Amino acid sequence: EQVKVSLNINGKKHKLSIEPRTTLLDLLREQLHLTGTKKGCDYGQCGACTVHVDGQRVNSCLALAVMQDGKEITTIEGLAKGDDLHPMQEAFIKHDGFQCGYCTPGQIMSAVACIREGHADSDEEIREFMSGNICRCGAYPNIVNAIKEVKN
Ligand code: FES
Numbered sequence: 231e232q233v234k235v236s237l238n239i240n241g242k243k244h245k246l247s248i249e250p251r252t253t254l255l256d257l258l259r260e261q262l263h264l265t266g267t268k269k270g271c272d273y274g275q276c277g278a279c280t281v282h283v284d285g286q287r288v289n290s291c292l293a294l295a296v297m298q299d300g301k302e303i304t305t306i307e308g309l310a311k312g313d314d315l316h317p318m319q320e321a322f323i324k325h326d327g328f329q330c331g332y333c334t335p336g337q338i339m340s341a342v343a344c345i346r347e348g349h350a351d352s353d354e355e356i357r358e359f360m361s362g363n364i365c366r367c368g369a370y371p372n373i374v375n376a377i378k379e380v381k382n
Contacts, residue, residue, distance in 0.1 A: 235299045239264070240308030248295050255279045255290035258305060266306035266335045270364070277363030280336035280343075281305050287343035289362075306335035309342070318342050321376035329367035337363050341377045350381040 232247040239262065248257060255272070258264045258281070270278030272291045279290040282304040309316035318341050321327070328334040340363045344350050349359040356374050365373070 233296050235296055237295075237298055237301065237303055239303045240305060246295075250294070250296055252295045253291055254281070254283075254288070254293040254295045254298055254303070257295040258290060258303075264305050264307050268332055268335055270333070270336075275364070276333070276336075277340060278333050278336040280339040280363065282339060282343065285346070287340055304339075306339060309338070316342070317380050318345075318376065321379045322373070325372045325376040325379065326369070327373040327376040328365075328369050333363060333365045337365065337369075337373055341373065341380070344377055345381050350377055353378075 233250050235246055235248060237244050237246065244262065246257070246261060248261070255267060255269055258267050259269065267281055267290060268278035269291065270276035274289050274292045277289065280287050281290045282288070283293065283298060283301050309319060318338050322334065322338060327337065337360070340360055344356060344359045349355050353374055356377050360373065
C-alpha cells in the first residue's frame with residue numbers, strides 16, 4: 231500500500247505516493263531523478279548519500295522517506311544559486327578536493343554542515359566531523375583545506 235508524503239526538496243514542494251519502506255535516498259534518485267546524491271554502501275557507512283534535512287546532515291540511505299513528511303530537504307543540486315556555485319563547491323574545485331568524484335556530493339554536504347554546525351575550528355575537529363564520509367581516492371587533506379578556506 232502506498233503512503234502519501236509531502237516534501238520540500240531544494241525549495242520545491244513535492245507531493246508523492248511511495249512504498250512505506252522507501253528510503254529517502256531511493257526516493258531522491260529513483261522517483262525524483264536527483265542523482266547527485268550517491269549510493270555507496272546503502273547502510274550508513276560511507277556518507278556518499280549525505281543530504282540536509284531541516285538543516286541537519288543525514289545519511290539518506292538510513293532515512294525512511296515517510297518520516298520526512300513536511301520537512302525541508304537540501305541535496306547537492308540545491309546548493310548552487312543558478313550559475314553561481316556554492317562557496318564550498320568552488321573551494322573543492324580550487325583545492326582538488328576529489329579525484330573520481332563519486333563521494334564528492336556527500337563530502338560537500340557534510341562540509342557545509344561542518345561549518346554551519348560549528349565544527350571547523352581546527353584540522354582535528356574537521357577530520358572528526360568528516361570521518362563518516364569515506365573517500366577511496368584519499369582526497370582528505372585537500373577536503374580539509376577546502377573547508378578551512380570557506381571557514382576563514
Ligand atoms: Fe548511505 Fe553509504 S550510501 S552511508
